[in-house]
Amino acid sequence: MPPATGPRSTRTTSSPARAAYDYDRYAERCAWLVANGCDGVVPNGSLGEHQVLTPEKRARVAETAVAAIGGARVMPGVAAYGSAEARRWAEQAAEAGCGAVILLPPNAYRADERVVVTHFTIRLDTPAGLVVAEVAVEGGAATSVTLQNVPSFAVELDREAKLPGGRKVRYDLAYGGNFYAILPLEEFGLPFDRARKDDILAAGLSLMEAINAEAEPVHPEDPSIRGCHHVHLYAPGATAVRSRHAMAIHPGWFDRSPCGTGTSARMAQPHARGELPLHTEFVNESFIGTTFTGRLLGTTEVAGRPAVLPSFTGRAWITGTAQYLLGPTDPFPAGFVL
Template structure:
């Protein structure tokens, strides 16, 4: 057996969304912050993202995380988030996957019944509380970066759909958010094809007509991801969201309720006076799994009224992997075929 590269990973999913966690085999990654490390990966190490996310080692719905040394002395670990077409500054489901992998594999010590730690994401420091029992992380809660709405009830023209009313909001990524009812589509996994078609059209149109830049980091622009929302379908839930990840093709559904999407949605609800500080928002995803968000406080970000959200959910480890690259493999960066969301 020959290998020009060997990468080890922990395979984890958070409420259904897979978030592979790379634990070994990466080159030294320079940078004075995890955001700078992410920028280096995008410029110099993007072949790793492609290798790990594209077929045959990955698939269009897969996300990946690279564990890195933190730069902020207050952080216990750092991580770079990788998706099919971008490096998101923050991700809720990936944070849950990373915490689960760090604690259940012993990379960081687990303290029962509660482990508290700080992660450095590209978006900044993330304070984490993990409930732990019998060596298992049973719940991961974290205080996210501030979330805020940039546009509410804006109208865009979407090819094939006509005029659409949307919000643009930041929850760790910039989302274009639209009520699914205006397109006549039900938010269930069985409607994945139609949801992806609508969501990708929305994302492209919003990117052209309502492009936004983060007021505190001009390197972050958007919207790069889309979210359709609707009423809850299960008892005890507050609403349902289906997020479509950009894949460079038809897109792929986020299997979870999407953590950063939940925070962006809460920012819009708060801006409309529909969600108050201290109030929970239980968000369903396309599988019916749930993340629980809460507005912990309010603040300002670059002149925008913002919320300080928390989010919680659970992750499960389902495998340990060693990924090889044969020096003669004809697909050293994997491949994407449009028959499966790519």
């Protein structure tokens, strides 16, 4: 087996809201990951859904990946709570045609900052596409994360929407992983004041409804990405390099973060207007004062449409962890509704 020359994605299987796995979709995603720069995939890991896969499903996941991208690119996880089970999973991977396995025992070691940064420069397979994340480390602790997001673009500038009651507002529509309507809060005659949050949220939701009723946006390369569910309402004094905003989100709340895909769309919009050059810092501030610092790294095209390659840097703190398991004999694997 040749040595790995790039990242390998721990892509999960596709099983939204049901017990049956969509193996065909999983095969497509494996092939897409390799075509977009990943060296291969690491299925059947030791966290989340992988822990509760039946032996038959584990085998089929590995076989599906091998058939899609070749055994040399498939490295299943075989970590288990006992050596006998780990050996059985390793033998299962060999029978499926995998070129290697990965065994991550439940232990830890102290690494220097170079090792930590290298380890955490990873590629994340997200609903919007492939995202690259790099962790900044100081004094042995992570201080920020920079993400290189998916290609982003202005869909249309100076659009007009008619709201209930006949009022018309002008906005820009941009994509940064989701579709965003971007406009000054002054269009609604409202102050940038958290005391008026209910009115601001209602204004954003009314615009979403009008946009989706009149001309629902659809991604030109992925029709499953559709609809405007975010409205970026920026405050007076916002510029092409610093912007305060309230982000109204369907079905009715504000984003407490500056919003990563929103920052990407917000940079694509002024770039399309010729106001934000490449490699220029853009500070995006949320309704509660948190900030992301963005930067456009380059240009590209999406279905023939001019687009930019955005990145943004931010920080978060862990407040808790959770693990959800699905037992193979659970009578309600997809949950239930009364």
